[in-house]
Amino acid sequence: MRKLISFDWAVKKILRSKANFGILEGFLSELLKEDIKIKQLLESESNKDTSISKFNRVDLLVENTKGELIIIEVQNQRQMDFMQRMLYSTSKLVVDHIVEGKPFDEIKKIISVNIVYFDLGQGDDYLYKGKTEFIGLNKNDSLKLSDKQKILFKKEEISSIFPEYYIIKVNNFDDVAKNTLDEWVFFLKNEEIKDNFSAKGLSEAKRKLDILKLSKEEREIYDAYQFELHYQASMFLSTYTLGNIDGKVEGIEIGELKKAKEIAIKAKESNLPIDTIIALTGLSKEDVEKL
Secondary structure, X not given: OOOEOOHHHHHHHOOOOHHHHHHHHHHHHHHHOOXXXXXXXXXXXXXXXXXXXXXXXXXXXXXXOOOOEEEEEEEOOOOOOHHHHHHHHHHHHHHHOOOOOOOHHHOOOEEEEEEEOOXXXXXXXXXXXXXXXOEOOOOOOEOOOOHHHHHHHOOOOHHHOOOEEEXXXXXXXXXXXXXXXXXXXXHHHHOOOOOOOOOOOHHHHHHHOEHHHOOHHHHHHHHHHHHHHHHHHHHHHHHHHHHHHHHHHHXXXXXXXXXXXXXXXXXXXXXXXXXXXXXXXXXXXXXXHHO
C-alpha cells in the first residue's frame, strides 16, 4: 500500500478546497451515522498560517447544510487540559454565532470532533461520544422535551440542543477494521487505505492524498512538517518521560533516607554506639548526631 498524506496535513492544506469536500463529508458521514453535506468552510484559528510549535494543533470549522457547526481538531502532542480546550471551543462558538437580540432557541448545534494521537484520560476504547443528559436524582428518570418544545426547536432529544463531542484515540485502535468507520480510523493511524475499503470518502482520499502527487516544493514542506512532529515527540520523551523516571529515582532515594533516619533514631534510643548506627544506616556522623 502506498503512503498517503497524513489527515492532519490534509485538513491544514488540502481539505479546505471545496473541490475536496467529498473526503471530509465522507469521514463525517461515517462518524455521525448520517449523510453530511458541507455548506461552507468557516474561519478558524488554523486558517491563519501559524507555526506548528503553537500547540501543534489543526482546527477546521465547517457548517453543514442543516446549519450545524462542526469543529474538527487534530492533536498530535500531549495536552493535559485538552478536554477543557474542547469545552472552550464549543462554548466560544455558541456565543459567537448567536445574533444579538435573537431568542436562545436560535443557538446553533455544535459538534466537536477530536482526533488525538496521545492517551487522553483513562479508557481503552478508541471511539468516545459525549452528550448532555439530565437524570432525576430521586426517580432516576430522564428529562425530556415536551411535545411543544419538539415542534418549536425541531429536535427530539434534549441532548440535541447541547454540544456533543467525539474523541478518536487513534493509538488505541488495533488496526482491525470491523466496519466502515474503522476503515477511516485505520487511515488516520496508518496513512494507508486498503483496496477493499468501502467507507464514504476513502476512495476519493486515496486519489487526492497521494504523496506522489505533491509538487517538489509541497513535498519538501510536508517532509519538514513530519520531521517537526517527530522532533516534538522526541522533546516530549526527553522532558516528560525521562523527567518522570528521574522523579521516581529521587522518590526512592528520599524514601530510603527517611527509613534510614527512622532506624537511626531507634538505634540511638537503644544506646547503640554511633559507629554502629553509621554502619547500619549509611548516614553520616553529623546526620546521626542531629537526630
